[in-house]
Amino acid sequence: MHYDASSCNGCDIEVLACLTPVYDVERFGVINTGDPKQADIFLVTGAVNDQNKEVVKQLYDQMPEPKVVVAVGICACSGGIFKDCYNILGGVDQVIPVDVYVPGCAARPEAIIDGVVKGLDVLEQKRLRLQQEKEGSK
């Protein structure tokens, strides 16, 4: 799933480029979905501000465990060039826990795919941990 916080659209276009024939992220079985309830990986582009803070939080909470957050672009990682703006809180990690950081302005599609595939590894680890917790509680 992809959510545009306050991105300038540069990273968003690169995220969409990952789905095109040239990069084809579906090779790894990844599909761009609009539904948080069926999503595993949450791609966020752009820094977080006061207005979309709640939206990002809510989308994150709606995703079932195990889930992974990938911050795409330098703004999502740290706030980037907008860091000191009065309305910007900073990177996505100010609001929700981030697992993978993909820097760049705009992040290259190759870097985004690399981040997503790294995210898949984190997802697998989280799944195993969840399984162990389940077995432990029995």
Place this chain on the structure above:
Amino acid sequence: MSDWMWIVAAVVFVVVGPLVGCLLAGIDRKISARMQNRVGPPIRQPLYDVRKFLAKEQVTPNLVQDFYVMCFLLFTIVTGALFFGGMDLLLVIFTLTLSETFLVLAAYSSGSVYSQIGAQRELYVAMAYEPIILLMAICYYLEFGSFAVSDIVESGEMAFVPLLGVFVAFLFGLTMKLRKSPFDLSLSHHAHQDIVRGMATEFSGRTYASLEIAHWYESVMLLGMMVLFFLNGSWTGVVLGVVVAVLAWILEIWIDNGFARMKWQTALKSGWVVGLILGVGNVAVLLLI
């Protein structure tokens, strides 16, 4: 075929059905990707997806929804088992509608407007293709004097030629039933043309996985209905039927990729126009000849 052969056929459907359906879904995604000049996922991707959904946390707005989706899966299996078990075609159609109703109820049970819009659209689409399927059963009765699938198969005559009109109408209805573009109003396979996720908006984890498995069963059963048109009492009929069913599947993928979504008005109108002209026309021909 003796009675126990039909029971074996029904059991084979219940066991092998989802495997074939999963393979069909994988082929669908691969061919779609190749049509868009992409490499596409591995053929087994739908299986990986379902396994992943089974392991995920279950988040549901209410308990009723999961119950309804389970009923949808159960009755889809029952429908297929009845069909492959050589039972009454009318019974098959009614259980098919019942399973559909459970899915719509599941979508209606959540408060999400997106899934409610999806459910509403699913009802419109169901209204569009139901006449086609009913007319198909009527034509079978007129030709073979029985609604039972076993009687139709054992008659040893190919239904394709006398039921040509209804066959074409069924092919048209297949696009709606498989929820392919341009009639994927309620639940699209493609994220880019859906309001969030249509009917499945509130489905997650196990519930979503059972929805997928039900779709696998459904595709196999619908293609089975396609094969029924070609059975002539020998193996050539079976082979011809399977070849045509596979070609129909590829045609559906092509249509899916070639068209944008249409409004429900178009779906309803075209469903009824095609159904009435070809279906009723076929009934008239069978009555006159």
